[in-house]
Each structure stands twice: as C-alpha cells, then as structure tokens.
Amino acid sequence: MFFDGTVRADGAGAGVVFMSPQRQILPYSFQLSELCSNNFAEYQTLIIGLQMAINMEITAFEVYGDSKLLTKYEVRKDDLVPYFRLATQLLQRFEAVTLEHVLRKENQMADVLANLASSMTLGEDEAADVPVCQRWVIPLITEILLDDINLISVLPVDVEEWRQLLIDYLEHGKLPDDHRHRSEIRRRAPRFLYYK
Template identity: 30%
Template sequence: MEKGRFLGFTITPRGIKENPKKIQAIENMQSPGSKKDVQSLNGKLAALTRFLSRAADRALPFYQTLKGCLSKKDFISTAPIPGETLTVYLAASFEAISSVLIVDRGKTQMPVYFVSKHYQLPSDMIKQGETTVTRRETDEFWELYTDGASSEEGPGIGLLLVSPNGEEITYAIRLKFAASNNEAEYEALIAGLRLAESIDVRQLTAYVDSQLVASQLNGSFDARDTSMQKYLELTKALTNTFASFEIKKIPRNRNKKADALSKLASLLYDHFTKKVMVEVLERKSTEEDALMATITTEEECWMTPFIKYLADGTLPEDKLQARRIRMRAPMYNFKNGILYRKSFTEPYLRCIGPTQAKEIIQEMYEGAYSTHSGYRTIVSRIKRMGYFWPHMYRDTYDQIVNCEACQIHAPVNRSPHRNMIPIHAA
C-alpha cells in the first residue's frame, strides 16, 4: 500500500495519521469573542466529538461557558420543521450533564435548544415502591407517628413516617373487622413498624397519643387482656428487628396528620379511596399467621441450586449446570428465605416446588371455583395468584388432560374420518 492522503488524512501502510495542518489550525484558533463565534465553535466541537475520547468531560467547561453567555430565550433561535432530523449532543460527567439539540440546515448546524443540569447523586440507594432512601439515611433516626380511630362506619388507622431529611411517607389503612380504640392503636403501630422494616430503617422513634400502648411497651403497664397480650408480644417482636427503638407518648395536637388519616380512612372511606391509596386489612395482625394458608418450601427441588447460589454463592460441581445456574440466577431474587421470580411487567412471583404445583393446579381446575378451563387459562390464573415454577404449561397440560369428567362431557366429532364416496347405480 502506498502512502497518500484521503479526506484530509494521511494514509500509510501502518495506519491513519493525523493531518499536521489541521492540528496547527486548531492550535492557532482564537478564543470566541462574540455570540456568533460561540455558535461557530459549538458546531466545530460537535463535529469533532466522535473523534475525541472522553469528549463529554472535556466539553463540560465549554457548555458551562455557553450557558453563561447565552440565555435560553436567545438560544432557541431555530424552530424545527416537522419531519426534520434532529441531533442531540450530550456532555456528561460525575457532576453535571449538558445537552444541545442541533438541526442540519444545508452545511450549517443550527442550535435549537440547550440545557445543563448539575446533579449530586448518592452512591448507594435502596428503592422500595415509590420511596427512595439512601443507606446513610436508614442509619439515622426516623420518626413514626401513628393513630387509630374507631367509629360506627368502621375502624381505620393512619401513620406518618418521616425520614431524617424531612421527607414524609403517609399511609392509611381501613380495618374490615371490629376493633376497639386500643386495638386500632396497636394495629397502626404494627403497620408503621412493618413499613419501616421494609425500607431497612435501623433507628426509629415512634410517637403515639395512646397512653396504654406507650406504657405497655415501656413496661409501666401490664397487659392483662388476652388480646392486648397478643398485640404486645407481636409489637415487641417487631421492635427487636431495629438497632435502636424508642416509643414516646405525645399529645393529640402533635399527632394531627396521623389522626386525620385514621379518621378519613374510618369515616370517609368511599370518597378517600378516589384520591389516596388505602390498604384494607381483612383480619387482625395477631390472627394473620393462623388464618393465612401455609406454604412450605420443599427440601430438594429445582429451586435448591438457585437458593444456594443466591444465598452464599455455592454452585453445583457439574460445570454445565453451574454455568446454567449462573446465567439464570439474575432472573430470581432470594429474600427472607423465599425465592421469587422477577418479571418485567408483573410483580414478583413466588417460586414453588412440584408437590405444591400439583396441589395448586388441582385446586384451580377442580376446586371450589373450578370451571374445567383449558391449561393456558389455568396457568394465567396461577400467575395472577403470584406463583411460578418451570414448565408451568407442560405440567398443567399433563395433569388436566386425563380428567375423566372433561372426556365424558367433551363434544364428540361424528363426522366420518374419510370423505364419503358416492355410489351410482346402473
């Protein structure tokens, strides 16, 4: 290959070399002194961005200067035409991100819009629902305000969780069972403790306006009633999950927000649910474990390799199986001793073993609300219930295909297997 020039670059057998004349022209460039010079430099820099490594960090001072000398009102000088191609140039770093929207008009790049923002993001974040908190905040003291209300329309509870930086999380719960004022106060405190535990709060101070609840937890009062004893045991078990917990009795006028939430959930439930998400508790917290369906995890099944890998990083000895587990493990989440299947458009699905899968299929197909539907419908209902296991469609089909009732009442095809041949008599 001979040495030569192509598109302004020097081509040699060893590769492409830079053009000394262009380098000299860039070094001899003068600093922009007017608005037009800044816009011209913007177009040149945008054209060279693809050839520069880490161009975003290098261009950040220029974009800051551009933002200072040009206001947004002056910069929006070119209106895009429908169907016209727009180009966005971004400059990002750890402290700021800037962008310029450009449109090509002939041989000139015209700026349409410019924006630059400074950010200060935490390095370690935890996201629960729509509440985002940092680990540093979870190690500081949080404040919990709870209150319960009981009326003829039904009991309701409200709680307010306040982060160290002042962010508030409000929650209202409607109780669909008869509860006294003291029971409603305990239900509010238990719901608040569970909410704080779910976002990994380590240090918590609870404020209640019930003298009975605060005194029983502090040890000043004894719980003589059986119902109060159950609530007290459950509440103490939840408080032990925090590194530091303290409960204080406050006047009702300092607990206005939680009191308002509890009364709205109790008195104005039908109207309140149109504006705010309100949870409904079907049973008491002390009876929840006894009334809930028990789902036990089987000892050895398809979930065992995933649980061992996600829990302590243990992989099977077989290299092929170990590679398969390592590739599929990101689709699962192991939390509180339960394996969940992740999904892009659905909530997490609880993983179950083969024995439990057979029981669920049998219940969905021939249970109290069975309709002897097809296997695809059965699988979709099982997923809506929140369960998952591999080969759901195949296992469901194999189990329901031998249903005797479906075979007896299934439509019978009486058409001949072969086409009929007409016979003409002589």
C-alpha cells in the first residue's frame, strides 16, 4: 500500500494505492473533511489505508509513505499522539506488516490522488468517481483529418531547418551528401506530403 496526505489552502486530501503481487492497482482518493496540518493529513491517510486493508481482509502487506514523520521519527507533538496510537493499534491487527519510507518520486500515484482530492469541492456525503485513462490525442486528429498522412506547412525562412531536406527531396528528388542523412530522408519522406 502506498499512501500520501496533502494540504492545500482550500482543502486536504488523502491518496491510497493498493498494489497486489500481480501488479493490479486499486487507487483511492479521499477529501479530508477538515483543514489540518500536513502531518495530520499523513496520519489520517495512513489510518484510512489501514482500515481499508482490514476491511479487505488483508493479513500481511508492505506500507510505503514519503513522510519521514510516520516511518522514521517518534511523535513529539501532543496533538498527534492519538493518531499515532490509533495507527499503532491498527498495525498490530495484521499478521505481518512493514512500514517503510520511500522517496516522493516513488510515491507519485498516491501523491496525485491526494492532490486531486484536496482540490475538489464536495459536499458532505458526496462522492465523485473520476476515471483516469491513458490517451494521446494527436493520432486521433491525424486519422480524422488526414488519414495517417503528415502535413507540413512551409513558410520561407532564412536559415535551413530539418524540413528543408524533406522538401528538397519531395519537390526535386535531391538528397543530402551525408550518407546517414540520405537514408533518413528516404525513410521519412513517404510519410509526408508537400503542398506548394
């Protein structure tokens, strides 16, 4: 389980990501109902994640967070002690659990989910399903508009640029003297159309 809590000026959020041994990912994002310090948000997130793991009947797992407060240091502020105690009690309910510190870059998904939740405005007892899909738009546009043909708009320029070599080949059949550039131009040219 990866977890991260975050606080912004307009809200606080929690991100929890469960990853199975088969690399199946279960991401969760929660808006925390009260503004708090970042340390409180981190503890809230850890506790939410542990409670979820208990509800899912997970008996052994590894927990990763980028907060050194939760994974390396002892609690020094009195107002955090109840959170520390609750987290400790929850951790004891598992047969085997490790709590480890990771770098922020290794905790990106939980961080993004926490930021998403902290930036959303939801009323009490409201929920929002936000699916995240991987897409890239440019190939779709070229399929619709050009049927997989690349189009270059050419404007007169004072300095030679990469497109000029393609234009010279497409318009006049002229290839550069350099053997490496010749092969590259021949390979790339069929993907372009030249309009005057």
